[in-house]
Amino acid sequence: MVRGKKMSFIGDSVARNHMESLLCLLSMEETPKDIYKDGEDRNRIWYFPKHDFTLSTSWTKFLVEERERRDGNNTGTGLFDLDIGKIDEGWFKGLPNTDIAIVSAAHWFFRPIFIHRGDETLGCIYCNIENMTQISPEEGFKLVYSAVFKQINECEKCKDDLVTVLRTISPAHFENGTWDTGGTCRRTSPFGENQIDLQSNEMKIRKSQIEQLEGITTKRNNKAKKFAVLDVTRVMLMRPDGHPNGYWGNKWMKGYNDCVHWCLPGPIDAWNEFLMAIIRQLR
Numbered sequence: 001m002v003r004g005k006k007m008s009f010i011g012d013s014v015a016r017n018h019m020e021s022l023l024c025l026l027s028m029e030e031t032p033k034d035i036y037k038d039g040e041d042r043n044r045i046w047y048f049p050k051h052d053f054t055l056s057t058s059w060t061k062f063l064v065e066e067r068e069r070r071d072g073n074n075t076g077t078g079l080f081d082l083d084i085g086k087i088d089e090g091w092f093k094g095l096p097n098t099d100i101a102i103v104s105a106a107h108w109f110f111r112p113i114f115i116h117r118g119d120e121t122l123g124c125i126y127c128n129i130e131n132m133t134q135i136s137p138e139e140g141f142k143l144v145y146s147a148v149f150k151q152i153n154e155c156e157k158c159k160d161d162l163v164t165v166l167r168t169i170s171p172a173h174f175e176n177g178t179w180d181t182g183g184t185c186r187r188t189s190p191f192g193e194n195q196i197d198l199q200s201n202e203m204k205i206r207k208s209q210i211e212q213l214e215g216i217t218t219k220r221n222n223k224a225k226k227f228a229v230l231d232v233t234r235v236m237l238m239r240p241d242g243h244p245n246g247y248w249g250n251k252w253m254k255g256y257n258d259c260v261h262w263c264l265p266g267p268i269d270a271w272n273e274f275l276m277a278i279i280r281q282l283r
Contacts, residue, residue: 001280002100006054010091011104012061014170016042017261018102019057022272024264026055058091061108063148065089079112084122084147096157100279102230103148104167106205107260109137115144137201138208145212153216153225160224163282165275166213167230171202172260173240185259187240196237206233228278232271242267 009019023032023046032055036045042059065086069079095101113125115135123133125140135143145166152164174183197203210229217227236242240259248258262268 002053004052005099006097007100008094008098009057009102010060012107014107014261015104016057017268018271019055021264021268023055025269025272058094060088060091060105062144063088063105064144081114081116083116084143085118087151095155099159100163102165102167106169109140113140115140138204141205141208142212145209149212149216163226165228165230165278166209168206168209168233169202170232170236173243174259179256183259184257185240185243185245189241191238191240202233202237226282228282230271230274230278239267
């Protein structure tokens with residue numbers, strides 16, 4: 001099904017988490033060669049020679065061009081400027097050599113962000129600045145994902161049969177605080193359907209992501225390119241028991257709990273069952 005193909009997971013560290021799940025599953029069939037790692041270990045490429053299959057991850061916070069504002073000491077302020085008129089070339093430059101792209105980025109959006117289109121400032125997320133248009137996170141997702149899918153659809157250098165899969169936002173499960181105020185995720189069993197909030201912010205963002213993909217698929221001229229949705233949001237809302245919590249082993253973040261990423265093996269492995277079903281259907 002993926003023999004001779006190149007698959008890339010494009011997004012933040014949860015995209016990397018997803019790729020590592022697939023890497024582990026495929027490694028039971030064939031041991032891959034680790035052929036590339038950048039200096040920060042954010043971009044990786046693995047090759048399965050028997051199947052001529054390349055698996056990679058391409059790091060990007062927001063999918064579009066971004067810049068973090070710096071203070072007088074050149075220290076990052078945590079406040080970002082995004083230009084939805086420009087794609088993040090860090091990942092986009094590799095798209096023409098890709099057969100299957102799994103696109104996702106979400107968890108960096110929950111911070112102060114100014115959104116621009118070229119020289120025009122459209123507004124800001126979480127800024128509360130006088131005379132500045134306030135943009136909700138879900139509206140910010142709409143602006144970014146609409147621009148990203150448009151760029152992919154119009155990519156002239158990309159393969160005609162490129163498959164782009166949107167992986168919807170996966171929820172965090174912090175309780176009794178946020179990531180930086182002592183929040184934890186200590187549950188040891190899943191939620192039932194009656195325990196999840198279908199009006200949650202994650203479900204609203206999921207809706208905005210899917211709407212942008214549907215908007216492209218109804219307008220596009222190149223029918224050879226394929227687009228699909230890997231919808232994980234609702235099912236993962238039910239898995240507060242699937243995170244590392246305090247056992248993630250990050251030496252730079254001691255004292256903090258990880259309720260964003262997923263244990264391996266764990267619930268995230270199901271994403272790849274869904275992914276393979278989508279690819280099988282499209283091809």
